Amino acid sequence: MMSGPEAITNLLKRIPDASIIDDPNRLRVYESDGLTAKKQLPALVAIPDTVAALQQIVRTCYQHAIPVVARGAGTGLSGGAMPHPRGVLVSLARFNRILEVDEENLLARIEPGVTNLAISDAVSHLDLFYAPDPSSQVACTIGGNVAENSGGVHCLKYGLTVHNVRGLKILTAEGDIVSVGGVEYDQQGFDLLALLHGSEGMLGIVIEVTVNLIANPASVAVLMAGFDTCAAAADAVGSLIGQGIIPAGLELMDRLAIQAAEDFVQAGYPLDVEALLLCELDGSDDDVLEQVNLVEQHLRKCGAVSVTVAIDASERARLWQGRKAAFPAVGRISPDYYCMDGTIPRKQLAEVLDRITVLSTEYGLRVANVFHAGDGNLHPLILYDANVSGELAAAEAFGAEILELCVAVGGTITGEHGVGVEKIDQMCIQFSDHELAVFHGVKRAFDIKGILNPGKAVPTLNRCAEFGAMHVHSIQASEVESGMERF
């Protein structure tokens, strides 16, 4: 740190309405987010009580060019909230109030530290809900959801976080408050609302979020369809959506995932199939009945060997329980697993699953597939044993090859978990140097000193050159100033 770490600590400790942690034992709590493989102690943790205190913290850091990493609940899976060794980790935990529920405009205005599920809980008496539902929704916060543009089972029909947020207030790197969006859909000037979603804390710190609320559907049904091959289940996904039917959720589980889940929670899954589709339909009573019939017929035409329909809430919950427990269930059958997250066009699902099976044999590592099939959002879980020499490295290489495969078929290296530190090298494959240059330009526009979450999400062209994935036409002088990875 410029001015010496102690001088900065003293400056920050003088700010009213903020707790400062510098005891190394207490800092340990913050050393990683959900990507626990990457650990780093921050220089300091700051927990402001008020926006004014947060503003003073950020302004002090800006003045002294100290990195600032914002953290919600730390449930992210790509290391986006991993601390910086010379930086201040700012916890937004105390910004946990729901400021306004506006029933007429179907909006809620909330602070960034409110948990995802708390929003729906706060409006359930109005028969409304907030749609995006990451599996961490009990713990993850709306500020983090915005930073990572989080998804979930219901995002197939209702959209990702970016499609459900109408307005944001952010604090810029310089500590200024900037309002983006609002109650109306169109944005004047440049539309910064989506730009800020998924920007992983690199463009600003979210201090207020205005979200859309949606009426609870009158009726919900879940169909479970078994298939003799993974390819048939995968092809049914694109074909069903090609009919113009957009389910509320459409998930695929392969044989290994089905067996692990069934052993763990006895969801009532058939064990004699190679793949299952779980399809949730919602709407009015009549509409759901009509859709259930259409979907059942269509899935049978696509080769489903069994179809079960659950209307009753407890039956539905039982079918979803297996899906929701699938990750820990896989954890029971392998010492370790590596959860991948890539997205591909739906029509490529069968081809990519086949290729993953071939790679699985080549690497000698089992894979369980359980994922948001309707979105084309894969979550292959690569099973390995960290105590067997070479298996972790093999799992990582296998994972990287899956991501590169996703890009090759026209997809992307992440569906909903973000880039963070985990996938920063794969960004060199995803994007051309022209495209990365535009990203660097945008970063500089928001954060000329590069203090906000440096080293995450967007690789420098130098890094890509070293990674070997890209021919670098020219290293722009301006990149050096942009502060991405400069600290």
Next chain:
Amino acid sequence: MMSGPEAITNLLKRIPDASIIDDPNRLRVYESDGLTAKKQLPALVAIPDTVAALQQIVRTCYQHAIPVVARGAGTGLSGGAMPHPRGVLVSLARFNRILEVDEENLLARIEPGVTNLAISDAVSHLDLFYAPDPSSQVACTIGGNVAENSGGVHCLKYGLTVHNVRGLKILTAEGDIVSVGGVEYDQQGFDLLALLHGSEGMLGIVIEVTVNLIANPASVAVLMAGFDTCAAAADAVGSLIGQGIIPAGLELMDRLAIQAAEDFVQAGYPLDVEALLLCELDGSDDDVLEQVNLVEQHLRKCGAVSVTVAIDASERARLWQGRKAAFPAVGRISPDYYCMDGTIPRKQLAEVLDRITVLSTEYGLRVANVFHAGDGNLHPLILYDANVSGELAAAEAFGAEILELCVAVGGTITGEHGVGVEKIDQMCIQFSDHELAVFHGVKRAFDIKGILNPGKAVPTLNRCAEFGAMHVHSIQASEVESGMERF
């Protein structure tokens, strides 16, 4: 122009596969877009046949710092495609092919010069459509729709252009091709897709668009509800949507608009009411029947004195015909009118309509209201006579006051028509200097020389200072470089 206009003309004329127009008589065709009050001849018009030719044109202009204004069909209403006196107007008219229809992923990949309606026409045999439907949809192009983030009657349910586009290819100011988005919803790196929507040709030139296709609904119904007061109709809008019912379209017409439309096209509107709501509902047969009942009951509870339901296609067309003909109908009862476009929170509709009535009396100018009520997107038509001294100026002052009123109640200065040159001063009211500074930073990130559509959409802080709406804390030196309005 640097290097002299003739030298540039000669350079551009040497580019293969592009027509160059420099004859002043032929340039006249391009002197304005739909905002015909603002006219300006360009130095040159270029009509490239291929992306390679467009790329050479843009690179030549970049090298010589010549302004480039891209133009689709020129139907825009805010002057976004108004030429620059020392610049090249680039017509994208020849990029008019539909490149791919992907039924499985419900996507179409199209060139920017394809008209909005041509997309739906090209997929109607698959029972699909492209949802955003500006009233100019026969003529306006998808590239222009992206540049202005166009709306339409059906955007209440299906979203604006930005919600229906999945991917873009753009040409940067430097002539590089950059791909943004694709088939998947989440964006890696920074999400530039929404940023480019509504950026009015200032960040890049759209060369390819990938749009979402939607299944045609099985059933459609239109309800027409009459009210004794405009306020009751306005309040019914927020109240209806507050029930969680999102109609496919929800339009309000006041007495003057009803009378003008009825005189013009005999849509069968009641003439004894102060306001009409037109509400379109779509979905499955059963769902539409159920919704029609719910909406009718609710509107009656809100004070509707008459409700007519049209299920039959020709009956529906007749009801919509009056709405669609409302603007020309108003043109029949007044020598001139000024169409405003602002958006406000739905719950403020009644209050703002009341205030407009008061202003109408104060200015001595009649106003007809016919607008996308469900979106809170006002279109007050201010009636005036340009031949009566002072009436145009009064209409403009009245219009500006309406826009400022929109901002004051938490809305914005445009709903769907863009800022262009028309509303650039009102941007100073809408945004703080911090916010404008971020816009300028983003502009610089994409276009350091400021060649793309300079002088539109985002005012300089100097301009705002002169407009008197804002206290300028500091004119940033960098703003001078940004090229907004520098030419």
